[in-house]
Amino acid sequence: MATFIDSVDERTNLAGTNHLEVLLFSLGTNDETGRDEVFGINVFKVREVLNIPEITSAPEMPDGVEGLVSLRGDMVPIINLQKFCKMNSTEEPKILMITEYNTHIQGFLVTAVDTIQRLNWEKVKEPPSLLSKRLGGLVTAVSELEDKRLVMIMDVEKVLADTGDFYDDSQFEGIVKLEAGQQRKILFADDSNIARTQIKKALDHMGVSYDIAINGAEAWKMLVALANKCEEEGRDIKTEIQAVLTDVEMPEMDGYVLTQKIKADPRMQNLPVIMHSSLTAQANMAMGERVGADAYVPKFEPIHLADTLKKFLDL
Secondary structure, three states, X not given: OOEOHHHHHHHHHHOOOOEEEEXXXXXXXXXXXXXXXXXXXXXXXXXXXXXXXXXXXXXXXXXXXXXXXEEOOEEEEEEEHHHHOOOXXXXXXXXXXXXXXXXXXXXXXXXXXXXXXXXXXXXXXXXXXXXXXXXXXXXXXXXXXXXXXXXXXXOHHHHHHHOOOOOOHHHHHHOOOOOOOOOOEEEEEOOOHHHHHHHHHHHHHHOOEEEEEOOHHHHHHHHXXXXXXXXXXXXXXXXXXXXXXXXXXXXXXXXXXXXXXXXXXXXXXXXXXXXXXXXXXXXXXXXXXXOOOOEEEEOOOHHHHHHXXXXXXXX
């Protein structure tokens, strides 16, 4: 069926436009609500879409994991998103989406795939709490399509965290605490609750304080307020915070636009910006460099993150 790798180069021009492209898919009609809800996943995370091959079951699989598929020599775990969402539907999954997240490959079973849609991040909003709660935190953002349907952007971090040991707390044990004696504070922005929790753990291990924003727009508002305050008091913004850590995919304003804005403001342009993203292809890293990011760190590699931040904080 479809493959998406060949189109990556064509999509790199989205950096700095506050747009993303998502592949729409369905999990079938919900027997309880009667609705066939539309989900979306960033096209950069989708490697290919296949008819479902034979799945090999394995003992003691987490809930929602159907088994493994051999794909070009790799054993790929297969996650049934209907089961993960605890959604009852008479429609069985028919399609396998192979996704890449932080160099990890996994497959998602879905009922159907639709089209690729280009969305403006300004129109992508945080989901209502009732919706987020009903779907177990699976949805990180929502947006309205031109045909008035709502598309729910999947929080892949949440899926992987709940279906395996992707986030092992032992990863933090190698982080070295920075020497005391000077302020080390960053502002970080991420729309995923799972991601924010992991970042806080890494920073706590480092002994770094932080302010938190849930998207790029909120981070920019906080930065402007800090810059205004420092300007009035005749101080550099780096007396308040020493770096910005930002996700790439975020509602309202993505990390590319946030980085551009920081680097375009004379009061902030010397503030280091580190991108922290599950989009780890070389093309995505090049996009980060193009908009002015000082470093690009894959999620979730706490020691790599700590080592990168140390370069900018160990002044």
